[in-house]
Each structure stands twice: as structure tokens, then as C-alpha cells.
Amino acid sequence: xxxxxxxxxxxxxxxxxxxxxxxxxxxxxxxxxxxxxxxxxxxxxxxxxxxxxxxxxxxxxxxxxxxxxxxxxxxxxxxxxxxxxxxxxxxxxxxxxxxxxxxxxxxxxxxxxxxxxxxxxxxxxxxxxxxxxxxxxxxxxxxxxxxxxxxxxxxxxxxxxxxxxxxxxxxxxxxxxxxxxxxxxxxxxxxxxxxxxxxxxxxxxxxxxxxxxxxxxxxxxxxxxxxxxxxxxxxxxxxxxxxxxxxxxxxxxxxxxxxxxxxxxxxxxxxxxxxxxxxxxxxxxxxxxxxxxxxxxxxxxxxxxxxxxxxxxxxxxxxxxxxxxxxxxxxxxxxxxxxxxxxxxxxxxxxxxxxxxxxxxxxxxxxxxxxxxxxxxxxxxxxxxxxxxxxxxxxxxxxxxxxxxxxxxxxxxxxxxxxxxxxxxxxxxxxxxxxxxxxxxxxxxxxxxxxxxxxxxxxxxxxxxxxxxxxxxxxxxxxxxxxxxxxxxxxxxxxxxxxxxxx
Amino acid sequence: xxxxxxxxxxxxxxxxxxxxxxxxxxxxxxxxxxxxxxxxxxxxxxxxxxxxxxxxxxxxxxxxxxxxxxxxxxxxxxxx
Numbered sequence: 001x002x003x004x005x006x007x008x009x010x011x012x013x014x015x016x017x018x019x020x021x022x023x024x025x026x027x028x029x030x031x032x033x034x035x036x037x038x039x040x041x042x043x044x045x046x047x048x049x050x051x052x053x054x055x056x057x058x059x060x061x062x063x064x065x066x067x068x069x070x071x072x073x074x075x076x077x078x079x080x081x082x083x084x085x086x087x088x089x090x091x092x093x094x095x096x097x098x099x100x101x102x103x104x105x106x107x108x109x110x111x112x113x114x115x116x117x118x119x120x121x122x123x124x125x126x127x128x129x130x131x132x133x134x135x136x137x138x139x140x141x142x143x144x145x146x147x148x149x150x151x152x153x154x155x156x157x158x159x160x161x162x163x164x165x166x167x168x169x170x171x172x173x174x175x176x177x178x179x180x181x182x183x184x185x186x187x188x189x190x191x192x193x194x195x196x197x198x199x200x201x202x203x204x205x206x207x208x209x210x211x212x213x214x215x216x217x218x219x220x221x222x223x224x225x226x227x228x229x230x231x232x233x234x235x236x237x238x239x240x241x242x243x244x245x246x247x248x249x250x251x252x253x254x255x256x257x258x259x260x261x262x263x264x265x266x267x268x269x270x271x272x273x274x275x276x277x278x279x280x281x282x283x284x285x286x287x288x289x290x291x292x293x294x295x296x297x298x299x300x301x302x303x304x305x306x307x308x309x310x311x312x313x314x315x316x317x318x319x320x321x322x323x324x325x326x327x328x329x330x331x332x333x334x335x336x337x338x339x340x341x342x343x344x345x346x347x348x349x350x351x352x353x354x355x356x357x358x359x360x361x362x363x364x365x366x367x368x369x370x371x372x373x374x375x376x377x378x379x380x381x382x383x384x385x386x387x388x389x390x391x392x393x394x395x396x397x398x399x400x401x402x403x404x405x406x407x408x409x410x411x412x413x414x415x416x417x418x419x420x421x422x423x424x425x426x427x428x429x430x431x432x433x434x435x436x437x438x439x440x441x442x443x444x445x446x447x448x449x450x451x452x453x454x455x456x457x458x459x460x461x462x463x464x465x466x467x468x469x470x471x472x473x474x475x476x477x478x479x480x481x482x483x484x485x486x487x488x489x490x491x492x493x494x495x496x497x498x499x500x501x502x503x
Numbered sequence: 504x505x506x507x508x509x510x511x512x513x514x515x516x517x518x519x520x521x522x523x524x525x526x527x528x529x530x531x532x533x534x535x536x537x538x539x540x541x542x543x544x545x546x547x548x549x550x551x552x553x554x555x556x557x558x559x560x561x562x563x564x565x566x567x568x569x570x571x572x573x574x575x576x577x578x579x580x581x582x583x
Contacts, residue, residue: 258542263558265559
């Protein structure tokens with residue numbers, strides 16, 4: 001059955017049916033569903049006064065430069081209620097803002113005081129009208145606008161959000177997500193997390209990030225409250241809020257859990273103090289097995305869901321049911337409801353994980369839009385067969401569970417053999433001599449390509465010693481031809497080793 | 504630890520504009536610090552100072568601005 005709902009209808013339904021229930025908890029302040037929906041309507045009115053009308057396809061873009069707050073909720077849903085397209089910006093990546101403005105020409109930008117300084121130092125104020133939330137003459141005060149609904153006509157396949165991903169190489173890409181994509185992801189996640197109004201989530205991830213957006217949407221759809229605490233980088237704050245509020249679930253990326261376990265003060269913090277915490281989810285990268293075990297030791301009452309996804313899939317692609325973690329170490333699980341997964345069997349893309357379903361984006365802004373003329377760009381559209389190429393290499397076990405084995409971009413072709421850089425990296429780690437490493441291909445006159453490794457050694461160790469240990473683990477054609485010893489390896493803001501910077 | 508060195512460590516941890524950020528500016532309020540950067544910062548501080556930072560000390564009160572980190576480092580730094 002295809003979903004036909006619009007994103008904002010989750011909030012609207014709970015506002016109508018049970019409007020006094022808590023929707024957002026910020027510190028000691030509680031915003032009810034009815035209040036949240038009214039604020040979004042006011043924002044839609046504000047946009048209409050700025051002549052942002054739903055009439056034109058594919059809809060005017062509204063840029064949001066906001067932290068997690070009731071304002072984000074109002075601006076995001078208000079934009080959709082006005083028939084426009086939300087473009088959330090990452091406050092941590094000001095270098096991307098101008099490029100995003102160039103790509104999708106937003107009609108205006110809304111921000112808040114604490115980010116206004118950084119925004120004013122950027123080229124944005126010269127590019128588009130900027131409105132800062134607040135009270136007073138020069139501020140965007142939502143109370144000046146009516147909360148009466150603005151009638152619009154929008155379909156589930158209309159674009160709703162453009163999320164820009166930085167990627168490890170190249171310019172940012174604007175992933176277009178339709179109402180259908182986001183709602184289908186929300187329903188697919190709810191199918192296994194089973195949130196109800198009795199749940200209470202702790203929002204650790206930013207809403208401008210697809211995973212944070214998914215956390216927000218699943219709670220709104222379930223009618224559950226979500227607590228916002230912007231200082232959740234601090235493990236003590238997370239632990240305190242879980243206990244203080246009676247949080248039932250939290251979603252994080254690997255660094256959230258690694259920081260929590262390494263630097264959390266668990267003294268006097270025991271499972272009986274947090275009887276309500278029933279699940280934790282982790283996605284956005286691989287959580288090392290050591291931490292998988294430690295999370296379960298520290299939070300024995302909570303189910304741990306390890307998940308896999310992509311911005312292009314509006315969030316989730318697969319999840320590993322908690323009772324399968326011990327049986328299927330390292331697995332990314334099975335597709336969420338509404339998504340199909342497969343491993344390409346032949347051709348250049350052999351071994352690549354592909355996904356298809358209602359959650360999958362139609363393509364990248366602006367070229368995805370099937371208009372005649374200059375805007376059209378086939379590279380910006382998802383393949384016509386509907387299968388999204390994840391760029392990840394994988395395998396499936398006999399019961400259909402998926403596992404990641406590397407990246408297609410990391411695939412080397414050495415003397416005609418296809419070799420995954422990740423496999424060589426694993427062998428290097430297995431020697432026990434390596435703290436960090438990265439493998440990349442280099443052109444070779446004889447072999448076509450050869451593997452070279454950049455290694456941060458655990459202690460004083462020579463290139464020869466590492467090579468000798470690797471030789472016990474890999475056939476000759478897979479062994480790196482050189483090992484470069486380094487003190488550190490350059491990393492991106494999200495902690496990934498920058499392979500382009502290896503030299 | 505000098506302020507210059509601290510700004511350098513913040514930069515290496517991924518904090519944007521680590522050289523220009525005001526001493527008293529909240530790293531959280533301006534969205535400059537996330538969990539990954541905080542972990543990097545703590546690990547480099549521990550390595551640099553040769554001490555283990557007590558988990559109870561990993562709080563916004565100790566770490567949310569250059570001024571606060573400086574005061575915190577001065578407190579935990581082993582004596583000469």
C-alpha cells in the first residue's frame with residue numbers, strides 16, 4: 001500500500017485529536033501538540049505575507065539555519081504548510097552555506113540569535129532576505145501572525161525537503177525528499193521501534209541531519225514527546241536527562257556512544273534508576289563491537305538497534321533486530337518495512353548493495369526535476385529501475401542478513417583482481433601493530449594499480465615488520481606494495497580518514 | 504598550556520574558527536562543538552597533559568568556552 005500522507009499531517013492529527021499532550025520538552029518548558037501546530041501555522045502565514053505561495057512547482061525553497069528547538073519545528077512544518085520546500089542548513093558547516101544558496105536559490109532564510117553572528121559573517125545576507133527569530137521590531141515574532149490554517153494543495157510526490165550532504169569528495173549534493181519519502185521512512189522505523197504516546201525520546205542529533213529528522217518525525221507521527229537538550233555532546237548531560245525525565249529511547253551516532261562510554265560518569269548511575277529506557281539506536285557509521293558490548297552492559301534494560309541508511313533513503317535502509325546482535329556480529333540487518341535490498345550480481349557494480357522503495361529520493365536538486373530544458377540532468381536522477389546504488393559493497397548470509405564489506409570507491413583493480421581497500425585495512429588492523437590506517441590505489445605500470453597503505457603504528461615498528469604480519473593474512477596480490485608510516489592521518493569533520501589527502 | 508596551544512588543539516579537534524572564537528564564547532551556543540569534536544579534544548588534552556580526565560569533569564561548566572577550558576586545564580595540570 002502506498003503512503004499518501006503529507007509530512008505535516010502527523011503533527012496536525014495529534015494537535016486536533018489530543019492537542020494538550022506534550023510535543024517538545026525544552027528544559028522545563030513544555031510545548032503541546034496544539035501549540036506546536038499553531039506555531040507552524042503562524043510561520044506559514046508569515047511566508048504567505050512574503051508572497052511565498054504554493055502555486056508554482058516545485059515550490060519555493062526556505063532555508064533554515066536553526067538549532068534543535070520549537071522554532072525549528074515551527075519553521076520546518078510551517079514551510080510545508082505553505083506548500084514550500086524546507087532546506088535545513090548545518091550550523092557546523094558555514095563553508096557549505098553559500099554553495100547551498102547557489103544551488104537552490106532559497107526565497108529567504110530564517111535563523112536565530114545564537115547563529116546570527118556566524119551567518120552575518122557569511123555571504124548569505126548579501127544573497128537573500130534573512131529573518132531572525134525573536135521579539136521586537138527587527139525580529140521575526142510569530143505571535144504577529146494568525147494561527148488559522150492556510151489552505152494548500154500538495155501531493156505526496158511533491159518535494160518537501162532538500163538535505164545537503166557533504167560527502168568525502170566533491171561539492172555538496174542536495175538530496176530531494178518528497179513527502180512520500182519522509183512519511184514512508186517514518187512508518188518503516190515505527191514498524192520496529194513501536195513508539196507510542198507513552199514514549200519520551202531524547203533528541204541528541206540535530207534535526208537538519210537526516211537521522212535527526214527521522215527521530216523528530218517518528219515522535220511526531222507517534223504523538224510522543226521529544227526532549228531537546230542542545231548540550232548533549234556532554235555525556236553527563238545525557239545521563240542526567242535520561243534519569244531526570246524518564247527518557248524511554250535515544251538515538252545516536254557512533255561518536256555519541258563512544259563518548260558516553262569513555263567519558264560518562266556512571267558512578268551512582270544504575271539500570272534501576274532508568275527503568276523506562278527501553279531502546280537505543282545507532283546509525284551513521286559502524287559502532288565497533290567492543291562498544292556494542294559495552295552499551296549493552298551499561299544499559300541492560302534497553303534494546304540496542306544497529307541501523308544502516310542514507311540521506312537518499314530519507315534515513316533508514318536496514319536495521320538489525322536486537323536479538324540478532326550476538327548471532328550476527330557486524331551485520332547491518334534486514335531492510336526496514338517498505339524497502340527492498342539486494343546485492344548487484346554482475347557488471348561493474350558487482351557486489352554493491354542496492355535499495356529501492358518509497359523512501360528513496362527521486363534525485364538531486366535541481367537536475368532531478370523532470371522539466372524540459374536546462375534544468376534536466378540525468379546524473380541527478382535516481383536510476384529508472386528505482387534501485388539506488390549505495391556505494392557500499394556487501395554480502396548476505398544464508399538467512400538474508402546483510403553485511404558491509406567495503407566501499408565501491410575503495411575498490412582497487414590489481415593485476416585484474418578486484419580488491420577491496422577495506423579488506424586490506426582489516427588485515428592491517430588484525431596485525432595488532434596498527435592504530436589507524438588507510439589503503440588507497442596508485443597507478444602501476446605492471447599491475448595497472450597497486451595498493452599502498454598509510455599507517456599510524458601502535459608503537460615503534462618498521463614497515464617490514466608490518467608487511468611480514470600482513471603476509472600471513474593476505475594472498476600476495478592483495479598485499480600493500482608500500483607502507484607509509486605516519487604520526488596522524490587527516491580526517492573530515494565527521495571523523496572519516498580523508499583518502500584524498502594521503503601522500 | 505598557552506591559549507595559542509589550546510586554540511591549536513581545538514582546531515585539530517575540528518572546531519571551526521578555533522583561532523578567532525572569543526575567549527568567553529560558549530562553544531555549544533554557537534554550535535561549534537559536537538560529540539565527535541569533544542571526544543577528540545578530550546583525548547588530545549589527556550595525551551598532551553599526561554593525565555586522565557575524570558569522567559565527572561566532562562561537563563559544560565569545565566569545557567564550554569576557551570576561558571573555561573583554560574581554567575580547567577590549569578586545575579588538573581600536574582605541577583612542575
